[in-house]
Amino acid sequence: MDAPSTLLNTKLDGPIAIVLGAEGDGIRRLTAETCDALVTIPMFGSVESLNVSVASGICLYEARRQRS
Numbered sequence: 001m002d003a004p005s006t007l008l009n010t011k012l013d014g015p016i017a018i019v020l021g022a023e024g025d026g027i028r029r030l031t032a033e034t035c036d037a038l039v040t041i042p043m044f045g046s047v048e049s050l051n052v053s054v055a056s057g058i059c060l061y062e063a064r065r066q067r068s
Contacts, residue, residue: 002038003038003039003040004038005037005038005039005040006039006040006041006042007039007040007041007042007058007059007062008042008062009039010037010039011066012059012062012063012066012067013063013066013067016063018056018059018060018063019031019035020052020055020056020059021052022052023049023050023051023052041055041058041059
């Protein structure tokens with residue numbers, strides 16, 4: 001949740017690996033340090049976190065959308 005940019009503002013049209021964190025906890029510090037970019041999924045309303053399968057679907061959809 002402390003990531004500097006959102007998924008929608010991140011370029012995902014090249015070769016990528018998507019690393020997903022645990023629900024609520026995110027990813028470990030050392031894992032985060034090896035990533036090129038850290039992003040959050042913008043959410044509205046009272047949603048605090050998403051389960052990893054929902055988050056991965058959103059990320060993959062956005063990557064596919066940017067490539068078409």
